Amino acid sequence: MAGKLNILIVEDEFISRALLKEMLSPFGECSTANDGAEAIEVLHASYEKPGGRYDLVCLDIMMPRVNGQEVLQEIRRIEQRKGLEGKDATKVMVVSGLDDAQNRMEALVVGGCAAYLTKPVSKQQLEEQLRQLHLIETSTNSH
Amino acid sequence: MVQQPSIEKIRTHLAEQFSLPTDQIETMMPSFIAALSSHMQNLEKALEQNNPLLLGKAGHTIKGAFLNLGLGDCATVAMRIEEKGKQGDTSIDYRSLVEDLRVRIKPLLR
Numbered sequence: 001m002a003g004k005l006n007i008l009i010v011e012d013e014f015i016s017r018a019l020l021k022e023m024l025s026p027f028g029e030c031s032t033a034n035d036g037a038e039a040i041e042v043l044h045a046s047y048e049k050p051g052g053r054y055d056l057v058c059l060d061i062m063m064p065r066v067n068g069q070e071v072l073q074e075i076r077r078i079e080q081r082k083g084l085e086g087k088d089a090t091k092v093m094v095v096s097g098l099d100d101a102q103n104r105m106e107a108l109v110v111g112g113c114a115a116y117l118t119k120p121v122s123k124q125q126l127e128e129q130l131r132q133l134h135l136i137e138t139s140t141n142s143h
Numbered sequence: 144m145v146q147q148p149s150i151e152k153i154r155t156h157l158a159e160q161f162s163l164p165t166d167q168i169e170t171m172m173p174s175f176i177a178a179l180s181s182h183m184q185n186l187e188k189a190l191e192q193n194n195p196l197l198l199g200k201a202g203h204t205i206k207g208a209f210l211n212l213g214l215g216d217c218a219t220v221a222m223r224i225e226e227k228g229k230q231g232d233t234s235i236d237y238r239s240l241v242e243d244l245r246v247r248i249k250p251l252l253r
Contacts (some may be wrong), residue, residue: 123160
């Protein structure tokens with residue numbers, strides 16, 4: 001994918017949110033949502049705005065009000081209504097402190113997330129994942 | 144003997160793990176310490192409410208913060224609170240675990 005990415009970071013914990021934003025900012029414009037309910041509002045608006053869709057959603061799982069699995073399901077519901085499936089679906093990277101099989105399977109199989117990373121995530125891991133998802137070029141060097 | 148974390152250890156971890164430049168670390172550090180203090184207060188509130196599920200959630204949150212700051216020993220204690228709390232286990236001495244964390248992070252919150 002050429003050009004700067006439009007990224008949404010959904011994370012309720014301040015330190016994780018700040019670090020993800022810091023690491024992802026070299027690759028594009030980062031917006032943040034502090035919990036799942038705020039994320040759903042932001043996401044609904046993004047699908048209505050021309051060119052407003054996110055190239056990547058970084059999503060925590062365990063959050064107050066609405067959890068990450070519910071956000072992921074809502075993303076897929078919106079996209080199904082709009083006929084956005086397969087390669088047109090938004091790439092979602094789960095970044096969670098939960099590493100149990102149930103959450104992994106639900107996010108990967110039911111929610112169709114593109115990657116499931118367990119905290120803490122280093123800059124190197126994050127960049128490697130962005131490359132695997134073809135969101136940045138292999139030769140990209142942010143340093 | 145409880146090993147206490149230090150600001151210097153956190154600085155080193157942030158530089159190595161997240162490739163953050165020194166000036167950026169200095170800018171972020173006060174807000175990170177404030178967040179840690181807030182997470183600790185939430186843990187203590189959950190303890191006072193004697194609610195294992197709330198303790199589990201607060202334990203999960205502070206565990207993530209500890210891991211990001213490279214404080215693995217603290218994260219291990221927080222993970223025990225998280226796991227037992229989520230299970231609704233009332234046989235655990237949560238007060239001792241929270242006190243353990245309070246002692247460990249005291250030097251950071253000065």
